Amino acid sequence: MKVKILVVCANPNILRVILRLINANEDWQGLGTSTFEEAKAPLASEKFDLLLIGSGLTQAEEQGLIEYAQSKVPNTRIIQHYGGGSGLLSAEIYQALA
Amino acid sequence: MAQSIIHKASTRGEANHGWLKSAHTFSFANYYNPERIQFGALRVLNDDQVDGGMGFGEHPHDNMEIISIALEGSLQHEDSMGNVTVIEPGEIQVMSAGTGIYHKEFNKDADKPVKFLQIWVFPNKRNVQPRYDQQRFDLDSHKNELVQILSPNEGDAGVWVYQNAWFHLGKFDRDTEVNHALHLQGNGLYAFVLNGDVVIDGQELGTRDGFGIWDTDSINIKASAGSELLLMEIPMEV
Numbered sequence: 001m002k003v004k005i006l007v008v009c010a011n012p013n014i015l016r017v018i019l020r021l022i023n024a025n026e027d028w029q030g031l032g033t034s035t036f037e038e039a040k041a042p043l044a045s046e047k048f049d050l051l052l053i054g055s056g057l058t059q060a061e062e063q064g065l066i067e068y069a070q071s072k073v074p075n076t077r078i079i080q081h082y083g084g085g086s087g088l089l090s091a092e093i094y095q096a097l098a
Numbered sequence: 099m100a101q102s103i104i105h106k107a108s109t110r111g112e113a114n115h116g117w118l119k120s121a122h123t124f125s126f127a128n129y130y131n132p133e134r135i136q137f138g139a140l141r142v143l144n145d146d147q148v149d150g151g152m153g154f155g156e157h158p159h160d161n162m163e164i165i166s167i168a169l170e171g172s173l174q175h176e177d178s179m180g181n182v183t184v185i186e187p188g189e190i191q192v193m194s195a196g197t198g199i200y201h202k203e204f205n206k207d208a209d210k211p212v213k214f215l216q217i218w219v220f221p222n223k224r225n226v227q228p229r230y231d232q233q234r235f236d237l238d239s240h241k242n243e244l245v246q247i248l249s250p251n252e253g254d255a256g257v258w259v260y261q262n263a264w265f266h267l268g269k270f271d272r273d274t275e276v277n278h279a280l281h282l283q284g285n286g287l288y289a290f291v292l293n294g295d296v297v298i299d300g301q302e303l304g305t306r307d308g309f310g311i312w313d314t315d316s317i318n319i320k321a322s323a324g325s326e327l328l329l330m331e332i333p334m335e336v
Contacts, residue, residue, distance in 0.1 A: 011198040014158045055160035055225060056197045062224075082220060084160035084195060087142060091125040091135065098132065 002029040003097065004047065007081075008039045008065060009054025014084050018054060021089055028093065036061045036068070043072045050096055051078045100299065100314035105134070107306035110145070117152035121145040123290075123308050137288045137310045138334035139261055142218030145306060147211050148173075153204020159195035163219040163259040165248065166191040166203075167267075167328070169292065171212030177201035181230045185214075189234050190247050190265075192257040196226035215290075215328070220336050221260040231257045237269040242321075244268045244278060244329060264331040270294070270321040278329065279316040286312030286334045294325025 005022055007030055009015040015032045022030030031046075033039045036057065042048070051069050053062055062080075069076055079096045082088055111122035111129030122129045123143035124136055135141075141162075148154075153174070166173065168185045175191065176182045178200040185191045193199060205212040233256060235247050247256040248265035256265070264281050280287065289298055289309045296303045297320040303309055311317060312334050321327060 011158070011160065013200070014160055014198050017158055057225070059224075080161075080224070082141070082161045083218065084158045084162070084198060086157075087126055087218070090127070091130050094130055095132070095135065 002027055003049045003093075005030045005050045005052055005093065006039065006042055006048045007032040007052045007054055008034070008036065008057065009081070010034055010056025011054070014055060017085055018052070018081065018089060021086055022093075025090075036065045039065060040068060043069055047073060048076050050093065051076050052081050052092070053078065054081045055084065100311055102299070102301065102309065102311040103137070104301060104303075105308035105310075107304065110306075117149040119147045121306070136220075136336075138286050138312070138332040139220040139263065139336050140217070140288055140330060140332045141220055142216065143288075143290065143308065144216040146216055147213045148205045150205055150210050151208040154202055156200050156202045158198060158200050159193065160198040161221060161224050162195045163221050163261055164193045164195060165217040165219065165257070165259070165265070167215045167217070167247075169213040169215065171210055172206035173203055173212050173214050174206040175201060175203045177230060179228060179230055183232055185232060188236065189232060190257055191232045192230070192248070192259055194221065194226055194229045194260055196221075196228045199228040217330070219259060219261050219263055219332065222262065222333075223260050226260055233257050235267065237267055241269050241271050242274045244276060262333050266329045268319075268321060268327045268329070270323060270325045270327075272323045274321045276319045276321070277316055278319060280314070280331055282331070282333070283315070284334060285331050286310060287314075287317055288330045288332055290328045290330070292326035292328060295322040296320065296325050296327050
């Protein structure tokens with residue numbers, strides 16, 4: 001069973017890179033959205049192991065996203081992504097899943 | 099009571115991509131060690147060597163303070179803000195990646211390697227407007243003392259970052275003893291020996307050893323002739 005990861009990142013180029021890196025790992029499956037609003041549908045209909053918050057969301061959007069995710073899927077682990085690429089991504093996911 | 103951690107040079111994560119050789123003090127890319135994630139807000143300390151004419155193609159960064167310090171050779175940088183620059187020994191470069199930036203960096207020389215440190219510090223503010231800066235510092239005119247190369251304050255010596263961090267470099271041509279006080283309570287110090295032998299609060303360190311110390315207000319440094327030291331004051335709470 002693959003680890004399902006929802007990535008929310010307002011920067012489309014960085015979102016594309018993060019999803020490519022996640023999906024290059026055969027144990028992980030990534031889905032991405034660019035806004036909090038877009039993230040509501042998958043969060044309401046699918047079970048994600050991890051919610052990874054990328055760059056470009058406002059503080060209010062980040063907070064709203066966290067609260068929405070916690071209400072819909074309380075067991076989903078939520079982390080903020082830093083760095084924008086391959087450098088830290090794997091370690092962030094491994095740490096969150098540990 | 100001060101607490102400390104030592105990271106001997108030989109225990110770093112090694113990556114060899116042919117054109118790129120890197121030693122990672124902390125988990126990075128394919129090197130993952132849950133015991134080596136970060137020192138406070140200091141998340142990445144990569145000791146990189148890139149072959150002549152080679153480099154990192156265009157790639158993104160966000161929400162990170164990315165600092166490069168050239169040790170040997172010339173490193174060319176080009177980014178999505180239109181900056182095209184070169185850093186050489188005696189220079190420091192900073193990018194606040196914020197909402198997102200693309201850049202590439204490569205060895206400007208075709209026939210000799212470039213060696214540099216790449217240091218990532220967690221920012222104290224997410225999603226800032228991306229920015230770039232580069233400055234020269236002069237260690238040769240200030241031998242046997244610590245020279246500030248980075249701070250949180252625009253207009254202070256060196257480059258500035260979105261974090262309560264201060265970096266100093268020291269180049270010693272005679273045995274020297276220095277006491278160094280921290281700027282902020284709650285910060286820690288991470289020392290990285292670039293060359294030679296250094297003793298910090300009784301801990302002996304050699305080339306490329308790292309030593310973190312916190313819960314202290316100041317440290318005592320005994321630097322041997324020929325040594326070079328990078329000191330990074332970093333918030334311990336992120």
